[in-house]
Amino acid sequence: MSPQRPREQSGYALQRRYTQRFVSPRGTHIKRPKGLLSAIGNPFVLRDLLHSYPARLIAPVCVLVLTITACSGAGTSLLSRSPTSSTTTALAAPTTTTVAPSTTTTSPPVATTTEAPPVPVAQFTGEELVDPISRPAFLVKIDNHQLARPQWGINQADVVFEELVEGNITRFAAIFHSRNVTDIGPVRSARTGDFELLSNLNTPLFGNSGGNPTVMRLLNDVDMVLLGDTTVGRAAYRRNDERNAPHNLLTGTGDIYAAADGRGGTPPQMFSYRDGDESLPSSAQPVSGVEIDYGGYQITYRWDDVFQGWARTQQDSEHVDYDGVQVAPENVIIQFVKYGQSVAYAGSPEVKVLGRGEAWVLTDGHLIEATWNRPTSVDITEFRDINGATIELTPGRTWIALPRSGTASIAEPDPEADPDQE
DSSP: OOOOOOOOOOHHHHHHHHHHHHOOOTTSOOOOOOSSGGGTTOHHHHHHHHTTSOHHHHHHHHHHHHHHHHHHTGGGGGSOOOGGGGGGTOOOTHHHHSOOOHHHHTOOOOGGGTSOOOOOBOTTTOOBOSSOOOSOOEEEEEOOSTTTOSOBSGGGOSEEEEEEOGGGOEEEEEEEOSSOOSOBBOBOOOOGGGHHHHTTSSSOEEEOSOOOHHHHHHGGGSSSEEOOHHHHGGGTOEEOTTSOTTTTEEBOHHHHHHHHTTOSOOOOOOOEEOOTTOOOOTTOEEOSEEEEEOSSOEEEEEEETTTTEEEEEETTEEOBOTTSOBOOOSEEEEEOBEEEEOSSOTTSEEEEOSEEEEEEEEETTEEEEEEEEEOSTTSOOEEEETTSOBOEEOSSOEEEEOOBTTOEEEOOOOTTTOTTOO
């Protein structure tokens, strides 16, 4: 706070002070200031001098005094200050003219205005999308009997699990999500091992062709929407006349999502994916392919530069879909698991996908030794390399083989495909 200025006094106050100084009580001699110079700028002194000097001497002096007084501005001190003069000292304005709102001058720029939002990708393929996919995943059981091949729509599935069933043959559990597929099949029955394939997909849609009575009863405890042929019937399923039952039951994504009528939840991201400029981990080793022995079926995956995927053969025959297109997914995961005995049927093996174990991840012509880990039913399975880093796949389709430990091996180079071989 600035020091206070002494209050200026009006002419009346000055007059009172001067009078009190020079007017003596009655009966005493008034002591007046001496000299003409004391009258300059003081009209009260001048008034007393007029009585003590001859007029002819005073007149010139008065003219001189008044002139000096006017020039010096001393007369203005006898006037009271104008009421408007208070505006020159009331400087509250600094708080209104110099202080700006802090949010407009000191706030840093908002990050969302400078950083591009992440591009949405498909939950099961990692492929870039214009808009996120919110519809539920559709998991359906597909026949792999020799009379069921070639299958319809198998190449359009985002993810395909291959598990053991009775007789040491295999059956597929395929996830359809990012693509619309008109014909999918042949659709076959469920197994108790399917429950854990469904339980971490956030209420998926499940398609099947019936099942053991115990399996169907236990399905009621699984977090899914059952849309099998015994549930929705002809609204979503039909028979193909080219083959005999039970290897001719078909469905399609349009029929299934219509029958779901808005039920089901949006699935989580299943895998991590590499960007186009990211390299494989140092532990990745180039391989030509792998072989898997399920007992009744022998499966081979070989890297194909033309397809940029792993061309699949089954019983030494190229595996193609109903349209004659080679099955060659961009990624193959060989997840070594254990099998138990199904509670629904003693002769039916039940795959165990909870816990942890070893895995081989095939991507971009390389094999990455890994471990898999899934603590609970609702957890997504993690695949990590020998350094503990999450393995990132090539964007595209993924097939997950579920063989027993010790039943897979690295394939020898194919002489017909290797130009260095004669």
